[in-house]
Amino acid sequence: MAGNTFGTLFKLTTFGESHGIALGGVIDGCPAGLVIDEAFIQSELDKRKPGQSRITTQRKEADKVEFLSGIFEGKTTGTPIGFTIYNTNEKSKDYDHIKDSFRPSHADFTYEAKYGHRDYRGGGRSSARETASRVVGGAIAKLILKHYNININAYVTQAGKLKLDNPYTFYNLEDTYNNPARCPDEKMAQQMFDYIDEIRKEGDTIGGITTCVVKGCPIGLGSPVFDRLEADLAKAMLSINATKGFEIGSGFNGVNLKGSEHNDEFYTEGDFIKTKTNNSGGVQGGISNGEDIYFNVAFKPVATIMKPQNSIDKNGKNVIVNGKGRHDPCVLPRAIAIVEAMAAMVILDHLLINKTTTL
Ligand SMILES: Cc1cc2nc3c(=O)[nH]c(=O)nc-3n(C[C@H](O)[C@H](O)[C@H](O)COP(=O)(O)O)c2cc1C
Numbered sequence: 001m002a003g004n005t006f007g008t009l010f011k012l013t014t015f016g017e018s019h020g021i022a023l024g025g026v027i028d029g030c031p032a033g034l035v036i037d038e039a040f041i042q043s044e045l046d047k048r049k050p051g052q053s054r055i056t057t058q059r060k061e062a063d064k065v066e067f068l069s070g071i072f073e074g075k076t077t078g079t080p081i082g083f084t085i086y087n088t089n090e091k092s093k094d095y096d097h098i099k100d101s102f103r104p105s106h107a108d109f110t111y112e113a114k115y116g117h118r119d120y121r122g123g124g125r126s127s128a129r130e131t132a133s134r135v136v137g138g139a140i141a142k143l144i145l146k147h148y149n150i151n152i153n154a155y156v157t158q159a160g161k162l163k164l165d166n167p168y169t170f171y172n173l174e175d176t177y178n179n180p181a182r183c184p185d186e187k188m189a190q191q192m193f194d195y196i197d198e199i200r201k202e203g204d205t206i207g208g209i210t211t212c213v214v215k216g217c218p219i220g221l222g223s224p225v226f227d228r229l230e231a232d233l234a235k236a237m238l239s240i241n242a243t244k245g246f247e248i249g250s251g252f253n254g255v256n257l258k259g260s261e262h263n264d265e266f267y268t269e270g271d272f273i274k275t276k277t278n279n280s281g282g283v284q285g286g287i288s289n290g291e292d293i294y295f296n297v298a299f300k301p302v303a304t305i306m307k308p309q310n311s312i313d314k315n316g317k318n319v320i321v322n323g324k325g326r327h328d329p330c331v332l333p334r335a336i337a338i339v340e341a342m343a344a345m346v347i348l349d350h351l352l353i354n355k356t357t358t359l
Pocket residue numbers: 057105106107126127128240241242243302303304326327328331334335338
């Protein structure tokens with residue numbers, strides 16, 4: 001099956017299914033000599049893992065990563081980094097009822113139609129459990145980006161009908177990872193928590209938006225044509241399960257402004273060329289301009305709801321699918337870790353590409 005590898009020079013291949021023995025991956029192209037801070041990598045995994053609070057899936061996984069290769073005496077050797085995360089808390093019986101039928105808006109139908117043989121347990125390969133391996137790749141990318149003072153933070157700015165008026169502003173993000181809704185505004189975080197919990201009790205689900213900000217990105221990442229930085233970010237974000245939208249800078253709202261209002265005026269600050277506004281979101285002509293890169297990613301409401309739904313089975317017969325198992329009422333609080341990881345891998349990949357293509 002194609003499509004299991006991400007990246008050009010810093011490459012991540014993932015393997016594993018939600019109810020298989022283990023997940024894992026191989027990272028190829030990581031420079032030698034990087035000190036591997038396992039506690040940091042684990043803390044990134046902890047931001048994504050299931051079972052974190054009442055408003056996430058109740059599946060309990062430690063998501064403890066075990067490195068198999070590519071690291072010696074605590075540093076990378078430049079060879080492929082293999083790693084595994086074992087599955088320990090699957091409850092596969094919860095999925096017997098969808099062995100031959102399809103949950104509306106999950107991947108059951110398309111997977112069956114395309115491959116004709118499907119691991120229906122927990123959605124198999126199409127489960128977002130796979131994204132744990134992406135977080136390992138992203139954490140290693142972040143360790144390299146720290147050497148360049150590049151920081152990446154994602155946080156929840158909308159959960160269903162509740163949204164922050166000013167998603168892209170200065171937030172002290174220190175405490176955001178400790179609040180279960182992962183919204184940087186304390187009051188809104190509590191409202192989001194209560195709302196998601198209420199939706200969960202109804203057996204329903206909601207979607208939302210995460211905003212991601214990349215600070216410290218140098219000028220010059222990305223190409224003027226196909227590998228435009230925003231195009232690579234868009235692909236990375238839309239490769240995450242349940243995403244439905246990506247916008248950078250002014251995004252869809254930009255259409256409401258005139259050019260005279262939208263253009264980002266240049267000025268100089270010492271030796272630096274800066275822009276007064278940042279409607280471009282830090283990317284112009286496909287290339288980073290040194291301003292903050294900021295973008296939004298929209299996630300749909302979770303497909304598996306705890307309510308009966310009309311569907312069909314493999315033979316086209318009408319069936320009722322009842323929601324079973326442990327599911328997220330809203331993916332946003334956990335999705336921030338995946339958004340950060342994918343952004344880190346894109347930015348690092350472009351840094352490495354620049355090292356081989358510019359003087
Ligand atoms: C962090 C995260 C958690 C998710 N949890 C669930 C879940 O518990 N139940 C579910 O039905 N879908 C869940 N999803 C969404 C499915 O993985 C996704 O709908 C499925 O892979 C089909 O892909 P699509 O929605 O992009 O078409 C989750 C997605 C993410 C990113």
